[in-house]
Amino acid sequence: MADPRGFLKFTRGQAQRRPVELRLKDWREVYNPIASDFVTQQASRCMDCGIPFCHQGCPLGNLIPEWNDLVYREEFDRAIDRLHATNNFPEFTGRLCPAPCETACVLGINSDPVSIELVEKSIAEHAFEHGLIQPIDPVAETGRRVAVVGSGPSGLAAAQQLRRAGHSVDVYERSDKPGGLLRYGIPEFKMEKWVLERRLTQLRAEGITFICNTEIGIDMTLSELRGRYDAVVLCIGAGVPREIEVEGRELSGIYQAMEFLPLANRVALKELPFHPMSAKDKAVVIVGGGDTGADCLGTVHRQGARSVVQLEIMPEPPRERPASNPWPTWPTLYRISSAHEEGGDRMFSLSTKRFIGSDGKVQALEVVEVEMKMTDSGLRFEEIPGSQRRIEADLVLIATGFLGPEKTVQNGSPLPTDPRSNIQTDRDWMVEEGLFAAGDCRRGQSLIVWAIAEGRSVAKAVDRYLMGESFLPAPIQTDTRALAL
Ligand SMILES: Cc1cc2nc3c(=O)[nH]c(=O)nc-3n(C[C@H](O)[C@H](O)[C@H](O)COP(=O)(O)OP(=O)(O)OC[C@H]3O[C@@H](n4cnc5c(N)ncnc54)[C@H](O)[C@@H]3O)c2cc1C
Ligand code: SF4
The missing domain is CATH 1.10.1060.10 (Alpha-helical ferredoxin)
Known part of the structure; x- marks a missing residue:
């Protein structure tokens, strides 16, 4: 010790x-x-x-x-x-x-x-x-071919594990470069892109091929792809954003976080000369108090926003663990990320009633205070009468979470989904014969650590499917979520 x-x-x-x-x-x-x-x-x-x-x-x-x-x-x-x-x-x-x-x-x-x-x-x-991280060659080639669709952390982990088991691995990605949310979602100030590039260099040297600018479901159908490979793994993320469907949503100046952040990343990387929705000199309201909202917060500060308010529908969390949330459970606490340290106001227990604008442009949000109630059918937010107020805004960013994977990949090949509209697999990570899924598209919007864990686990399942047995290590041997469905 x-x-x-x-x-x-x-x-x-x-x-x-x-x-x-x-x-x-x-x-x-x-x-x-x-x-x-x-x-x-x-x-x-x-x-x-x-x-x-x-x-x-x-x-x-x-x-x-x-x-x-x-x-x-x-x-x-x-x-x-x-x-x-x-x-x-x-x-x-x-x-x-x-x-x-x-x-x-x-x-x-x-x-x-x-x-x-x-x-x-x-x-x-x-x-x-110190040069300790070098490409690792597989002990033997199996002659089996695997396609991974999506190059976020789950796709990259699955690809690396499958290549190490000796399979030939091609990763298909619709963006111009691989990395998924690591590249165009997560801002530079949290992880600079050279960190991603450095690891991609190792993956390429190990023999993994990245085929970018190729969207499965558009540039090639899923069935065509399946016809070319012995196994296909879907790691396409959970990119459908949750909307705020209230009056005035159509006004200009209101964007989804993932319409805004990728362009900000491209400007930071000098791939674009300017951000068409830049927050410079604007009063910004970010709807959603989670990590994506915090990424928007850090980004608009760096763009020179005049003022920033971050709204959250949930009540303000406690600063210390309450007795009802003891160690070792994950505590719901008031967190101060680096972006919060940099400024902006945080407001809790507020729900957006409507967006107000003029000449087609957003000018303000009307919000109302809400009280959270736990009911038999789940959480409910009750409006507090007379608590409406107006918050000025000439840029609104919606960061209220995601509702599962996009359907493009399923063009012409509908896939089974779970009640939360994620791709459903059996306990061996298989959707259909030879087709597997892992990461956010399977478990819903989550974390990088879970994406890597899913990538490692699906790799073992695919290896076992192809070879009859697998010696790959994996954190999740049998999918207990699938068992529960
Ligand atoms: C703004 C933001 C910030 C975040 N910050 C953090 C953080 O700090 N820490 C953390 O742990 N988690 C964070 N997360 C969550 C984390 O990024 C995700 O859980 C993780 O990236 C999921 O990995 P994935 O590989 O499943 O999917 P993704 O990373 O979403 O990758 C999916 C890839 O599939 C590609 N794709 C989709 N459809 C197709 C198709 N039809 N054909 C070809 N390619 C396709 C996409 O272009 C994308 O590259 C953040 C999420 C967001 C949105
Ligand atoms: S729980 Fe904490 S102290 Fe104990 S082994 Fe893990 S890191 Fe060390």
């Missing part, structure tokens, strides 16, 4: 964010680089618990106490092997994961949890810096 007294000697430390006034002037990552002695000290806080609850907290089953111990001993080369044993892309999760492992860490019962994500990111960065 790491230092048995580490958690008594050191308090929890985190990577420092760059000063707000500096980081608002650029699109670079908000965090400063981390000194290695600080990482070693933080890793030493791990108690190597008899029952490491952090394992359960992590959807990938990351071997957290093992690599905390190796980092404490400064054995970074062995640490990256243990990290890669369960996670293909720790440099993504080390930057972007909300770290359910940390909320499950046993130290969190009466102290601050181990800074697991910081250690994870540091191991990955050390490994890249």
